[in-house]
Amino acid sequence: MEERIKEDMEASIALKQRAMRDLKPVAEAARLLIEVFSSGKRAFFCGNGGSAADAQHLAAELLGKFRKVRPSLPALALHTNTSAVTAIANDFSYDEIFVRQLEGLAGPGDALIGISTSGYSANVVNAVRWGAEHGMITIGLTGEGGGDMKPYCKVLLEAPSHDTPRIQELHITWGHIICALVEERLFP
Numbered sequence: 001m002e003e004r005i006k007e008d009m010e011a012s013i014a015l016k017q018r019a020m021r022d023l024k025p026v027a028e029a030a031r032l033l034i035e036v037f038s039s040g041k042r043a044f045f046c047g048n049g050g051s052a053a054d055a056q057h058l059a060a061e062l063l064g065k066f067r068k069v070r071p072s073l074p075a076l077a078l079h080t081n082t083s084a085v086t087a088i089a090n091d092f093s094y095d096e097i098f099v100r101q102l103e104g105l106a107g108p109g110d111a112l113i114g115i116s117t118s119g120y121s122a123n124v125v126n127a128v129r130w131g132a133e134h135g136m137i138t139i140g141l142t143g144e145g146g147g148d149m150k151p152y153c154k155v156l157l158e159a160p161s162h163d164t165p166r167i168q169e170l171h172i173t174w175g176h177i178i179c180a181l182v183e184e185r186l187f188p
Contacts, residue, residue, distance in 0.1 A: 012169050018160045019170055026174050028155045029113075029139045030181035036111040036137055037186060042074040044106055046098040046127050047115035050168045051141075052079045055115050058175040066179040070187040078102070078127075098127035108135030116140075117159075117167040119147015128152040141174065143167045 036043060043062060045055035055077040062075035078098045079085055088100045106112065112131035116124045119142035131138045132152040140146065140153035144160050157174050159167040 008165075011163070012166055015159065015161050015163075015166045015170055016173065019174075025155050025157045026177060027181075029157060029174075030178045030185075032137050032139065032155060033111055033178065033182050034185050036109065037073050037182065039109055041109045041111065042076065042106070043111040043113060044102065045075065045077045045113045045115065046079065046124055048079075048121050048124065050164070051115035051117060051121075051124075051171070052077070054141075054168065054172050054175060055113070056080060057172065058113070058179060061176070061179040062182065066176075066183045068183065068187065070183065073182070073186075076105075095122040095126055098123050099130045102127060102130055102134075102136075106131070106134070106136060109137070111137040111139060113139045113141070114149055114153070115142075115171060116147065116149060117143045117164045117171075119143065119145060119149040125149050125152070141171045 033043060045059045047055040059075040059077040062073040078101050084101060085097050088097045092100060112128060114124045114128040125148045128138050128140060128149050129152045138152055138154045140149045140156045142149055142158050144158060144162055146156050146158050150156055159170045161167050
């Protein structure tokens, strides 16, 4: 059992080492979010399953605090309003659960962070496409290749892997780094 644990930990470490070869997208995502918040705009997050958990986690770090007490930043994970999600899924389609909320809540200059390990989750792709078409700053977190999200992302953080658990581990690492950079720059 310990050998299996070691293998998974080594795989996680190896992926993070590969990801360190190009840190520019992470820095660019942080820079864009700093601009968004400095302009009085908001950040919206979306994802499904584990990516929804990451979206909610990162939105909470920005809304509440990451490492230090400071003013709240306007960040929202779009899947957290279960009444809205279930009504939209029922009345329209599950593929529209994020777009429909963005239509009512978001505007040009706001950020949309779409998280999908494959880059093919239809509801996330639709949201990122809508955001790009409506003047939002679109940031994507995906696995290798970027999937259908890629052409709609102003910046794409593409984990160099097809292994979902490893991709999710890298996504939350990148998310924490971005939260730290945003907090440090906006609240020195």
